[in-house]
Amino acid sequence: VRIEESKDEGRELKGIFVQRNDDKGGSFAVTAEKGKFYAAPDPDEIIFQLTNGTLVSREAKVAVPRVLRFNIWNFPIRLPPTSAFRARGGRNLEFTLPELAQIGRDRTQPEPLRDTSRAAFHFRITEVVSMFLLPMLALALGVPPKRSSSALGVFLSIVIIVTYFKVNQYGEGIGGLGRVDPFIALWVPFAIFAGLVFWMYYTIAFVPGGQPIGALERVFAKISKVVVRLLPFRRERRNGDDDAPEAQPA
Structure with missing residues (x-):
């Protein structure tokens, strides 16, 4: 599933592309202008309702694909089983x-x-x-x-x-x-x-x-103060001050 644009916190979807392969070697691809998700009677399934689109279906034993244009098409999507998720707790x-x-x-x-x-x-x-x-x-x-x-x-x-x-x-x-x-x-x-x-x-x-x-x-x-006195550049400066000539009285 590919969605180009999402609005209203994901409630309104635009520019949708869906592709699925089946176990028999066939596949289908769908492009739609808009789409929305709806709850299904089956709790393990949701409905992806597509609007103004085109469906291209290919079968393994059929050379020519089938093309269908639709105004509204409901695409069921199976949800992963709850057993695949670990229950909270245990730690x-x-x-x-x-x-x-x-x-x-x-x-x-x-x-x-x-x-x-x-x-x-x-x-x-x-x-x-x-x-x-x-x-x-x-x-x-x-x-x-x-x-x-x-x-x-x-x-x-x-x-x-x-x-x-x-x-x-x-x-x-x-x-x-x-x-x-x-x-x-x-x-x-x-x-x-x-x-x-x-x-x-x-x-x-x-x-x-x-x-x-x-x-x-x-x-x-x-x-x-002790650390500053032990720094090399401080010692060099102090030695330079000691070597400086004393000022002669006028």
């Missing part, structure tokens, strides 16, 4: 939150399935709730100290977010294996992350002159 990634909660509480389910379902449930909840903390984290780490243009806070925020996500993944893994209760494995890291974010936000917002990463900023500034 925790495909279950919704209510389904995960139901499986996790169901005592009749196998213990490994319950553990993995509970771990996936708590992982999703903590990931969603942690998003509400990101604005406070961005504010706490995005404001540099006075007279500083350092981007250490931005770099540190990326490290914190990635580290927390990896810790959450690890918690989901050990919780799904049954080594640690999924609630503890995922909500304890979240509590630590939330406490750290609230402390940094409180420091920057309510403590006069507070800077949650002030100590790190000072250490980073000292390290930067």
Whole structure:
């Protein structure tokens, strides 16, 4: 099937070409000006209604093809059987939150399935709730100290977010294996992350002159100065200044 133009979200089709081969060696081809899809009484079939077209039919034992011009022609199309599609489920990634909660509480389910379902449930909840903390984290780490243009806070925020996500993944893994209760494995890291974010936000917002990463900023500034001094072009410039002749008094 080839369609040159589609309008009205696929309800109106123009410039249609259809070709089909049968098992007996025959074939037919159809060109039509317009076409639409309609539901058929058979749920495994749809009707492709073509308007103002030409049908050319060839049979294996007939040398001359048959040509038919039509105003309206209904072309039935068989749909693939539903058995060809895998049913949703079987993996925790495909279950919704209510389904995960139901499986996790169901005592009749196998213990490994319950553990993995509970771990996936708590992982999703903590990931969603942690998003509400990101604005406070961005504010706490995005404001540099006075007279500083350092981007250490931005770099540190990326490290914190990635580290927390990896810790959450690890918690989901050990919780799904049954080594640690999924609630503890995922909500304890979240509590630590939330406490750290609230402390940094409180420091920057309510403590006069507070800077949650002030100590790190000072250490980073000292390290930067040492690195700059060790750079080759800095040493060459300093040696050039030492070799310059001193100015003679007038």
